[in-house]
Amino acid sequence: MMRSRIFQKGLISRIFALALLWWLLTGGAMHSWIIGIPAILLGLYVHAYLPRISPFRFSLKGAFFFLLYFLKQSFLAGLDVAVRAFHPKLPLNPSLVSYHYRLTNELEVVFFANTISLLPGTLSTHIEKGCVLVHTLDQSQPTYDNLRDLENRIGKVFGEEFL
Amino acid sequence: MSYSGFASILFTGLGLVFFIAGTVGLLRFPDVYTRLHALTKADNLGLGMVILGLLLNTNRVDILLKLLLIWLVILFSSATCCYLIAQTGLNMKIKPWEKK
Numbered sequence: 001m002m003r004s005r006i007f008q009k010g011l012i013s014r015i016f017a018l019a020l021l022w023w024l025l026t027g028g029a030m031h032s033w034i035i036g037i038p039a040i041l042l043g044l045y046v047h048a049y050l051p052r053i054s055p056f057r058f059s060l061k062g063a064f065f066f067l068l069y070f071l072k073q074s075f076l077a078g079l080d081v082a083v084r085a086f087h088p089k090l091p092l093n094p095s096l097v098s099y100h101y102r103l104t105n106e107l108e109v110v111f112f113a114n115t116i117s118l119l120p121g122t123l124s125t126h127i128e129k130g131c132v133l134v135h136t137l138d139q140s141q142p143t144y145d146n147l148r149d150l151e152n153r154i155g156k157v158f159g160e161e162f163l
Numbered sequence: 164m165s166y167s168g169f170a171s172i173l174f175t176g177l178g179l180v181f182f183i184a185g186t187v188g189l190l191r192f193p194d195v196y197t198r199l200h201a202l203t204k205a206d207n208l209g210l211g212m213v214i215l216g217l218l219l220n221t222n223r224v225d226i227l228l229k230l231l232l233i234w235l236v237i238l239f240s241s242a243t244c245c246y247l248i249a250q251t252g253l254n255m256k257i258k259p260w261e262k263k
Contacts, residue, residue: 021232023225024225024228024229024232025229025232027225027226027229028225071211074204074207074208074211075208075211077204077207077208078181078184078204078205078207078208078209078211079208080204081184081185081188081200081201081204081205082180082181082184082185082188082205082208084188084201085184085185085187085188085191085192085201085205086184086187090191090192090193092192092193092197092260092262093262094196094197094259094260094261094262095259095261096259113242113246114239114242114243114246115242117199117203117242117245117246118203118204118207118238118242120204121200123196123199123200123203123245123249124246124249125196125246125249125250125252125253126249126250126253133253135196135199135200135249135259137197137200
């Protein structure tokens, strides 16, 4: 019989992480652990059977700079779309742009696609054959350069350098 | 009123303005893709500001972490839902609206 996948490496840290989550959600109420402990066991079980992702590196420095960039861009994105929504003339000039990415790890690509949707004027709609199809609100924006910049920054978070 | 109380109300109020902007965009924008832009980005900023306003209102670490966790989980789910809706739109051959 195969040994259960639940007991793979890192079990203790997974239990700890899930317990911390439960403690946060419930404010540490003692009797809530009657539900919490079965919930943690269920979480461990679900985690064991989720698809594996290939290993990746992670740079704390890259992540810190990415967070600053992300907060600034989120602010600009919200402001931009709010102005367009309230503007009497509704200034929109959408288009679809296909962007060929260089990121290799599937986790990075998912991260990339999700971040695109939260940045100013861009929305990822489809990923296929090394390309992400991006819907843009304004054709006059330098979408290609913006996506390239974002991709480089994500590369730095996961320890990838592009030429 | 304390400064932090004032800042808390200011940020939460600003956040609500952006939530309203997202809804106005949802009603006014011409097609599913442009509406997704309005919802994801305006609501993301609105949520960020409401969370920031609430963070200023607490001095308990567990509530602070809980608010940050809520922010993170909503960011992930809104970006993922947005992608799924846009992809379904493309699969159903819904053509993006174009400026005439």
